Each structure stands twice: as structure tokens, then as C-alpha cells.
Amino acid sequence: MNILVLGGGGREHALAWAILQNPKCDRLILAPGNAGIAQIAECASLDILDGTAVVEFAEAEAIDFVVVGPEAPLAAGIADRLAEAGIPVFGPSAEAARLEASKRFTKEICDAAGAPTAAWERFDAPDTAKAYIRQQGAPIVVKADGLAAGKGVIVAMTEDEALAAIDEMFSGAFGAAGAEVVIEEFMEGEEASFFVLCDGETVLPVGTAQDHKRVGEGDTGPNTGGMGAYSPAPVMTPEVTEAALEQIIKPTMAEMARRGSPYKGVLYAGFMIKDGQPRLVEYNVRFGDPECQALMMRLGAQALDLMLASAEGRLAERKVNWAEDFAMTVVLAADGYPGTYEKGSVIGGLDNLPETSWEMMFHAGTTEVDGQITASGGRVLNATARGHSLQEARDRAYAMAEAVDWPQGFFRRDIGWRALGDG
Numbered sequence: 001m002n003i004l005v006l007g008g009g010g011r012e013h014a015l016a017w018a019i020l021q022n023p024k025c026d027r028l029i030l031a032p033g034n035a036g037i038a039q040i041a042e043c044a045s046l047d048i049l050d051g052t053a054v055v056e057f058a059e060a061e062a063i064d065f066v067v068v069g070p071e072a073p074l075a076a077g078i079a080d081r082l083a084e085a086g087i088p089v090f091g092p093s094a095e096a097a098r099l100e101a102s103k104r105f106t107k108e109i110c111d112a113a114g115a116p117t118a119a120w121e122r123f124d125a126p127d128t129a130k131a132y133i134r135q136q137g138a139p140i141v142v143k144a145d146g147l148a149a150g151k152g153v154i155v156a157m158t159e160d161e162a163l164a165a166i167d168e169m170f171s172g173a174f175g176a177a178g179a180e181v182v183i184e185e186f187m188e189g190e191e192a193s194f195f196v197l198c199d200g201e202t203v204l205p206v207g208t209a210q211d212h213k214r215v216g217e218g219d220t221g222p223n224t225g226g227m228g229a230y231s232p233a234p235v236m237t238p239e240v241t242e243a244a245l246e247q248i249i250k251p252t253m254a255e256m257a258r259r260g261s262p263y264k265g266v267l268y269a270g271f272m273i274k275d276g277q278p279r280l281v282e283y284n285v286r287f288g289d290p291e292c293q294a295l296m297m298r299l300g301a302q303a304l305d306l307m308l309a310s311a312e313g314r315l316a317e318r319k320v321n322w323a324e325d326f327a328m329t330v331v332l333a334a335d336g337y338p339g340t341y342e343k344g345s346v347i348g349g350l351d352n353l354p355e356t357s358w359e360m361m362f363h364a365g366t367t368e369v370d371g372q373i374t375a376s377g378g379r380v381l382n383a384t385a386r387g388h389s390l391q392e393a394r395d396r397a398y399a400m401a402e403a404v405d406w407p408q409g410f411f412r413r414d415i416g417w418r419a420l421g422d423g
Contacts, residue, residue: 001026002062003304005041006048006078007069008032010331010364010382011289014296015067016041017360021301024308029061035373036363048073051081058087066090067307068265071286075101075147079265090307092285095261099252099283103143103182106283113251117280118185118272126170129181133162139186144169146177153223153282155186189274190418191281192233193291194244196269197306200262202315203253205245206306207298208236209291210419215338217414224338225379228415230328230390231294235273244271244278252283264310293362293384294327300357328393329362329384330401332411337378347373347380348405359385359396361404380409390419 001024005012013036019025020040033043047053049072058066066082068074068091077094091097098105103122110117122145123129133140142165144152152174156162162183169178193211197204211229215221236244249269256263268284268291287295296303302321309318334341350373353361362384365377383400387393394416401411414422 001064003028003065003067004058004061004063005030005067005069006054006073008034008037009069009289010362010379011287011292012069013037013362013364014293014360014382014384015069015287015303017362018296018300018303019067021357022304024304029063031057034363034376035366035368036361038368048078049076051076051078054078055081055085055087058082059085063087065308065311069286071097071100071147071284074265074285088308088311090265090311092263092265093261096256096263096265097285099256099263099267100285101147103145103282104180107182109252109255110248110280113255115248115251115280116278118187120182120184122180122182124180126166129166129183130163132183133159133166136183138162141184141186142166142169143182143184144174144178145180145182146174148174148177152177155223187272187274187279187281189272189279190235192235192271192273193229193288194236194241194249194269194271195287195291195295196245196249196267197310197315198253198263198265198267199310199313199315200257200264201313203245203250204306204315204318204320205241206266206320207231207295208233208241209288209294210235211288211291212412212415215412217412218417222338224333226288226290226331227333227412228328228330229288229291229294230326230393230416230419231291231298232326234419237276240273240276240278243276244269248278248280266310289364290329290331290379290382293329293382297327297360297384297386298323298325325386325388326390326393327384327386328390328397328416329382330397330411330415331364331379332381332383332401332404332406332409333379334365334375334377335408335410341378342408343374343376344369345375345406345408347375347409349403353400353403357386359400361400375406375408383411390416394420
């Protein structure tokens, strides 16, 4: 098969790595890719938000299957355009992608489906939003309604923080995404991620993970796109997983189908779990980043078969074959992230790192300049490893992270602290 993956971050590097393990893959192209991806697959310059351009490229390159990595192309209708052209695609329609593209839409779906989630209200003007915050008090959660590259959520621990978040949203800091806000009840508990594949009818669980959103050790400081993750998530016990499926995921899928927008692709549900009961924090319509890196290390070659079954409506005949293993990914980020950071610093030591089914350094924000790997983003590398225990996976991941020669970067040294009990 000729396969095209849209995207160029750590998630897409991990997807490419897993796809290449499968003998069904004859040719793999990523658009736009990055310096690490270019070492294992072809990279192409392509506007992945332009449906016409993507279809024309896929037809010119005789692409048999397209995997859409990020959420923005899905929200823009790329999967719809590919499907209309008769090109099999992994990812939901634009209407179904509203589960991530609109916080308000998701809340309305949850209410209609009876799925447990935080109490909420939506606002399109700062004055009414601020009045609601003063009435409710803190802590409270303020969310930009639209896509904000994972940064449009402020967990405000004080009323002043929440009011400042409203000012930031409506000032245009998040563009059109902040033109409307959703304000939610603050939920206590332990957060975890649950990934399922859907084909419009069947729901197939494919893994759990926990990530670390805060930039600082001990889960402190501002939110980021994610500083590390591990799989499986200990808090997602069989009982919690069953409750999440029956009370939240399946009712959501049924409501989407009832509305004429059956969901196909991966659905990433973030839960807050307290006293064994999950409540939905948010839905995402793609694999998480950096959770995907840990999941792909565990799934390997079967990831392609599962994604094909989702696209072709054959999930009912598939199952996930799990090894008794664990995986962890540690994010190496540029100094200053998630605030202002410099680009262009040279990263050394990458040539000596292991590349096996147990250890991989996935690239997220890298570019090759004059034969050298340079940093071109905030989150730059993902040291990812498997192990027979989570501690073994952690030791391997951190050994890779420590071996990187990059004075302008940093990483948290406590990924997995909750699960390993060393916080």
C-alpha cells in the first residue's frame, strides 16, 4: 500500500514508525514531516488544510490510504474531501470533528446523551462571563470554544485568574477560537486518557494513558501541549474503563449517529476520575500528543491494521493484541516553552541513540539545516521507550533524554510520578 500521513509532529513520527512495521506498507509519505521523519519516510510540502491540494496529491501519488494526524485538517473537512474522491481515510468528518472543534458542541452532545461531565455555561461577551465567574467563585475552568492548539484551557484557582482568562480570551489571544467561551465547574480527581477506535457503529478500546500537562515538576506551572506521558494508566481499572465505555463513550457515539454524523476514526476522551467514577473533561478527534508516542510503541505493526479496519467499517472483526508491557515518553522542549522560545539551536547526540522496538527518539519540532538537526518548535523531541515495568520504561526513556546534547532545551524529570509513587 501507498500511505500518506498528514502532519509533522511527534505524534506523526510515532504513527509513521508504527506503520512502517507493517508489511502492508510499501511506500510512506508524510506531509510536511520533520527532520526525524525524513530519516525513515518521504516528506512532501503540502498545505494539509487545503482539501483540493490534498486530494490532487493523493491521486497523483496513487495513495491507497490517508491517516490524518492533527485536528485542524479534520475540522477543515479533509476527511470529507478524501472520502468524496473515493480515497480511504482514517479520521472523522468535519461535522463529527466538532467534538473537538467546539467545546459547546461537545457539552450539548453530552447533555443529550446523558454522559457525566462538568456543569457548564457558554458566553459570547466578557461582561456576562465575568458576572458568572463572580457568582460561581473559584476554582473554575475557562475554555475557548474553538481550536486553540491545546492552549485554550485555563484552570483558574482564583477568581482573579479566571477574570484575567476572560480578558485574554476576548482580547483575541486565541483568535476566532476565543470568540465564545465555555465556563465549567472545576472537577477534582485524577485525570486519564482513553483511546477508542470507531467505524460508525463499533467501538473498540485501543489503550489508556496519562500525560503531564503542566510545564513544571510536581505538575506545577502553566499548561502545555504535554510534557510526557505513559501507558497504560493505572487509574483506568477494568471497572472504570467499563463505566467510561457504557456511560460516556457509547452514548456519545449513539447520539452522533442519531444526528446523522456517525463517528469514524480515533476518539480520545479525557476523564477526571474520582471515587472510581469517570466524568468527561473533553473529547479530541485524533491521537493525543504525546500519548500517541507511548501507545504506538505498544501497538506496533497492528496500528495500521486497526486504522484500516476503522476506515473500512470492519472493527467488529478486530481485536487489540496487547503485550504485558508499559511505555513512557518524555518531552524535550525549548527553553522558555510554553512562553517565548528561540528557534534554530543545534541539537547534538542524536546519532548515538538506540532505535529499536523498545526505544525510539521521536522528533516533534525539528528541521535539518546544513546537515545538522535544529530546533524549530516548542516541543522538540520525544524520548520514548517500552519496558516490562513502568520503571524500566522510564529508565530507558530518561537515558535517551540525558544523552541528548542540547543546552537550549529542558525536560521534566518526574514523568510518571503518580504511578510510580515518587512524587
